[in-house]
Amino acid sequence: MQTISPRDFTGQRAWEALPIATLSGTTSVRLHWTDQPYRWHVNDGHEVFVVLDGVVHMHTRQHGQEQVHRLQVGDIFYAAPGDEHVAHPQGAARVLVVEREGSV
Template sequence: MRKITAKEFTGSQAWEALPIEKFSGQTTVRLHWTDQPYKWHVNDGPEVFVVLDGVVNMHTRSDGKEGMTRLEPGDIFHAETGDEHVAHPQGVARILVVEVAGSV
């Protein structure tokens, strides 16, 4: 057993991850630290993105249209397989991500 305090986790580079669990070798749970945007991407499976600390603007593309959702601590973003998105933290953010192992 272990306790993880999200606010205490700091990475040395953007999107550094602290692995927490890997279920049946297929699904990972990781705590990410970042202060920089990621890249536009489509995951290999569904993704659950939980903001634990900080603010993240999640940009999405669907049917040629772009949108943006502001995520604050406690907010959850769910991307289904094929959903194109990119996270833009507003300063430092810590995010819990549950996704298919090896996904982008």
């Protein structure tokens, strides 16, 4: 058993992750700390992104149209396989990410 306080985790670099669990050998659960945007990407599997601390602007693109979704503490973003997106934290943020093991 383990108890984790997200606000106590600070990485040495943007998007550093604290591995929490691997489910059924295929799905990873990780706590990320970041203060920098990620990069545009498409996952090869499902991704669940939960903001635990801070504010994140999630940029998405569908059919050439870009949208920005403001995510606050407690908000959940779901990306299906093939959904193009990039997270832009507004200052430091901590997010819980559940995705296929080895995803970008």
